[in-house]
Amino acid sequence: MTTPLFQPIGVVRTPFTDVVGMPIQPAYAEDARGVVEVVPAYQAGLRDLAGFERIWLIYVLHAANDAKLVVTPFRDTQPRGIFATRAPCRPNPIGLSCVRLLAVHATHLEIAEVDMLDNTPVLDIKPYVPVYDAFPGVRAGWFDAQAADRRRADARFT
Amino acid sequence: MTTPLFQPIGVVRTPFTDVVGMPIQPAYAEDARGVVEVVPAYQAGLRDLAGFERIWLIYVLHAANDAKLVVTPFRDTQPRGIFATRAPCRPNPIGLSCVRLLAVHATHLEIAEVDMLDNTPVLDIKPYVPVYDAFPGVRAGWFDAQAADRRRADARFT
Numbered sequence: 001m002t003t004p005l006f007q008p009i010g011v012v013r014t015p016f017t018d019v020v021g022m023p024i025q026p027a028y029a030e031d032a033r034g035v036v037e038v039v040p041a042y043q044a045g046l047r048d049l050a051g052f053e054r055i056w057l058i059y060v061l062h063a064a065n066d067a068k069l070v071v072t073p074f075r076d077t078q079p080r081g082i083f084a085t086r087a088p089c090r091p092n093p094i095g096l097s098c099v100r101l102l103a104v105h106a107t108h109l110e111i112a113e114v115d116m117l118d119n120t121p122v123l124d125i126k127p128y129v130p131v132y133d134a135f136p137g138v139r140a141g142w143f144d145a146q147a148a149d150r151r152r153a154d155a156r157f158t
Numbered sequence: 159m160t161t162p163l164f165q166p167i168g169v170v171r172t173p174f175t176d177v178v179g180m181p182i183q184p185a186y187a188e189d190a191r192g193v194v195e196v197v198p199a200y201q202a203g204l205r206d207l208a209g210f211e212r213i214w215l216i217y218v219l220h221a222a223n224d225a226k227l228v229v230t231p232f233r234d235t236q237p238r239g240i241f242a243t244r245a246p247c248r249p250n251p252i253g254l255s256c257v258r259l260l261a262v263h264a265t266h267l268e269i270a271e272v273d274m275l276d277n278t279p280v281l282d283i284k285p286y287v288p289v290y291d292a293f294p295g296v297r298a299g300w301f302d303a304q305a306a307d308r309r310r311a312d313a314r315f316t
Binding site for chain 2: 050060126138139
């Protein structure tokens with residue numbers, strides 16, 4: 001199988017320098033703002049983004065611990081398979097967050113609802129397209145019956 | 159910046175051996191079924207996935223051409239910045255698809271609404287969680303006013 005080497009296209013600047021206390025998902029980070037600083041060579045790729053209300057960031061979970069296959073996630077009290085969670089200590093530590101796009105400048109994006117550490121390396125930016133991405137009301141396994149209501153991270157995965 | 163090296167956790171087997179004619183998104187691939195074959199070492203990570211109706215696949219767009227910063231996407235007639243499209247010829251050729259999960263077996267997942275080539279290397283599997291991922295009705299820039307209604311790929315990016 002291929003083992004591709006990716007190069008970050010930029011970094012996210014956020015208010016979070018420590019995992020502990022950081023929102024665990026954009027849905028719990030309404031007030032948190034950040035900036036995606038894109039490598040100037042990729043400036044032309046940001047064209048036409050301004051009309052989108054939300055974007056996907058695909059990024060490196062650069063502070064995550066070594067991978068574990070079974071974890072007790074922030075929002076539960078039971079151990080779960082890593083691929084059934086959004087926990088960071090994954091075989092490939094890749095993060096996925098749907099953030100709100102506030103403004104597009106030449107080589108940086110102002111965003112809100114950020115849930116990542118300061119200086120997080122960004123691998124890709126994609127537009128959020130409801131017809132491709134929005135499935136409200138689908139069944140979500142243990143999330144639907146979750147026992148914990150934790151919305152901020154602790155040190156368990158770092 | 160870090161340049162992480164990722165190792166595929168498995169491959170997707172699909173009916174599509176040629177990009178031309180392949181659905182460009184899961185939303186246009188209702189009848190297409192596939193199988194995610196996970197490397198046996200990661201079997202424990204699939205635990206608890208069965209309760210989820212949909213999953214995210216993050217994968218390598220392994221047949222994509224060299225990156226372009228401005229492209230005319232399948233669903234438009236105008237050139238757009240690559241990060242405002244889901245086109246495959248991205249600086250980091252990473253794909254993101256929300257597929258329907260039909261069944262979970264020891265080391266493979268039966269899925270529907272597949273829009274990727276046969277033998278696509280998978281980097282990560284995440285559960286689809288509506289509260290994190292579903293934003294119906296948000297503005298989607300040029301998609302909202304798109305001129306083309308193409309739902310199948312042609313050879314423009316490969």
